[in-house]
Amino acid sequence: MSDIATARIAVRKTYKLYIGGAFPRSESGRSYVVTDHKGGFLANAALASRKDARDAVTAARKAFGGWSAATAYNRGQVLYRVAELLEGRRGQFVTEVRSAEGLTGRQAEAVVDAAIDRWVWYAGWADKLAQVRGATNPVAGPYFNFSLPEPTGVVAVIAPQASSLLGFVSVVAPAVVSGNTVVAVASERFPLPAVSLSEVLATSDVPGGVINVLTGRTEEIAPWLASHMDVNAIDLSGATGPLADDLAAAAAENLKRVVKPGDEDFAWRCCTNLLPTLPNRTAVGQVRLPRRATVAGGRLRHLPPVG
Numbered sequence: 309m310s311d312i313a314t315a316r317i318a319v320r321k322t323y324k325l326y327i328g329g330a331f332p333r334s335e336s337g338r339s340y341v342v343t344d345h346k347g348g349f350l351a352n353a354a355l356a357s358r359k360d361a362r363d364a365v366t367a368a369r370k371a372f373g374g375w376s377a378a379t380a381y382n383r384g385q386v387l388y389r390v391a392e393l394l395e396g397r398r399g400q401f402v403t404e405v406r407s408a409e410g411l412t413g414r415q416a417e418a419v420v421d422a423a424i425d426r427w428v429w430y431a432g433w434a435d436k437l438a439q440v441r442g443a444t445n446p447v448a449g450p451y452f453n454f455s456l457p458e459p460t461g462v463v464a465v466i467a468p469q470a471s472s473l474l475g476f477v478s479v480v481a482p483a484v485v486s487g488n489t490v491v492a493v494a495s496e497r498f499p500l501p502a503v504s505l506s507e508v509l510a511t512s513d514v515p516g517g518v519i520n521v522l523t524g525r526t527e528e529i530a531p532w533l534a535s536h537m538d539v540n541a542i543d544l545s546g547a548t549g550p551l552a553d554d555l556a557a558a559a560a561e562n563l564k565r566v567v568k569p570g571d572e573d574f575a576w577r578c579c580t581n582l583l584p585t586l587p588n589r590t591a592v593g594q595v596r597l598p599r600r601a602t603v604a605g606g607r608l609r610h611l612p613p614v615g
Contacts, residue, residue, distance in 0.1 A: 325521065326503070326510065326519075326521040327363050327364045328516050329367075332360075333354055334355050334357055334360055336355065339354055340353060342498075344407045351500060353503065353523045354524065356524040356529050361522060365491055368462045368489035368520055369489070370517050371516065371517030372461060372462060372489045375515060376458075380435035381434065384433075384485075386513045386514055388431040389513045390508060391428045391431065394420075394423065404500050404504060405472055419474050427477065434485050443455045461539075462489050463490050464492075464533035464539045465490055466543060466544050466546035469495050469498075469546050471495070471498075472500070472502065475546075476492065476494060476502045484514075488541075489517060489519070491522065492519065493529050496524070531558060535558040539564060540565065541565035542555065544568050
């Protein structure tokens with residue numbers, strides 16, 4: 309009996325895409341090898357194609373109506389539920405982050421804890437965005453004038469390449485907290501924690517299509533998202549150099565909001581992408597708000613006086 313147990317072959321995990329609440333393989337049937345920080349084999353990840361990117365945008369657009377119409381309180385509850393489930397699988401994520409990025413055990417634990425705390429932090433911001441970003445404007449007439457933040461729409465996110473989990477959460481959570489839906493391209497070199505996070509999303513209360521996760525070659529997938537006419541904004545945190553410039557130029561075709569990568573450190577960026585028009589690193593209490601532009605647009609609403 310002991311010989312049989314010793315000879316057991318581990319079940320290899322299949323890492324797929326996450327589109328519309330489901331886990332399809334790449335439409336092209338392709339995959340690529342993911343290695344650890346020492347070059348050792350970890351897994352085969354799906355190599356997303358143009359068709360997969362288009363399917364993800366379609367799913368995000370379909371989910372946008374319901375997610376943007378949900379109350380801010382409800383969105384906060386949903387994001388908090390993600391943190392709860394992530395906490396329950398903390399050990400798994402510590403192992404994956406440590407293997408991918410070559411961190412020590414303590415460093416990996418700190419990264420995962422920060423990612424969990426980041427979900428909680430944004431969950432708390434869900435019903436406070438309108439208070440901070442909104443305004444009552446003085447007018448010369450018998451009516452009220454309010455500026456209220458509204459979600460931009462479908463946001464394409466190129467996740468940071470060097471941060472497999474914390475960087476991914478840092479650009480995805482702020483986009484969805486205010487009602488946007490997201491198509492995220494995970495780190496090309498370290499995609500596995502992002503795929504495992506999609507399993508958390510699938511078993512949480514996040515509706516299918518609100519967050520879609522693609523893995524593969526950033527230079528292959530990103531141009532299709534940047535030029536897609538049904539994408540309203542793109543975050544280029546994971547694109548640098550000429551690629552970022554090319555994506556920004558493609559995004560101009562339908563006047564997408566474009567956020568180019570900055571010098572902010574994801575270790576402290578616990579509140580990115582909150583307010584689109586605040587100056588860079590504006591202090592609000594003890595919290596820094598780096599300049600991001602994919603969370604919410606604004607609309608003036610004219611309401612008649614009460615009474």
